[in-house]
Amino acid sequence: MSKVHTVAVLVGSLRKQSINRKVALALAELAPANLKLNIVEIGDLPLYNEDIDVTPPAAYSTFRQQVSSSDAVLFVTPEYNRSVPAPMKNAIDVGSRPYGKSAWGGKPGAVISVSPGAIGGFGANHHLRQSLVFLNVPCMQQPEAYLGGAGAAFDEAGKLSESVRPFLQGFINAYADWVEQHKKA
């Protein structure tokens, strides 16, 4: 078997019953054997402020280390007001500093947006991709992943719907190939 690649997974919703978090956990279960997904928590990161980053808070340092030591990055995000939720954007900004030492550069990435709404978080998905272009994260183009109607993706016991499973399976399989193709030497 090829090497196991570690994936730092960022979830853009902080609430306990988050559908996005459930999707992230489902993807971790469905991932092929050459990917190991680990959720990296972003909820305790102070809002990015260059002044406090002169002596970085422990939360910044820990987060940067968790991303840096991963082989790849996966973003699972809701859409807030047609864009990226603040905690997710904050985490992206924290990881991008100090200047010249970004944790993101060159790590194969992918974005999946998840919403109970019909559009599936399209706006958030593409705003996030804009940052990834600048951060030099090679981001999987296809399959695009906008999971709409996600309120029905899990039953009350938390079980993934059989109608959604193939979509997530296809996405994570393609991402595993993407990571394999774009891994850093």
Ligand SMILES: Cc1cc2nc3c(=O)[nH]c(=O)nc-3n(C[C@H](O)[C@H](O)[C@H](O)COP(=O)(O)O)c2cc1C
């Ligand atoms: C501040 C705020 C703004 C939102 N804006 C959007 C939006 O633009 N598009 C959308 O599809 N859903 C929007 N929603 C609804 C979220 O998609 C919904 O709350 C979703 O369940 C969030 O994901 P989660 O279950 O992982 O927390 C918004 C929710 C909040 C709290």
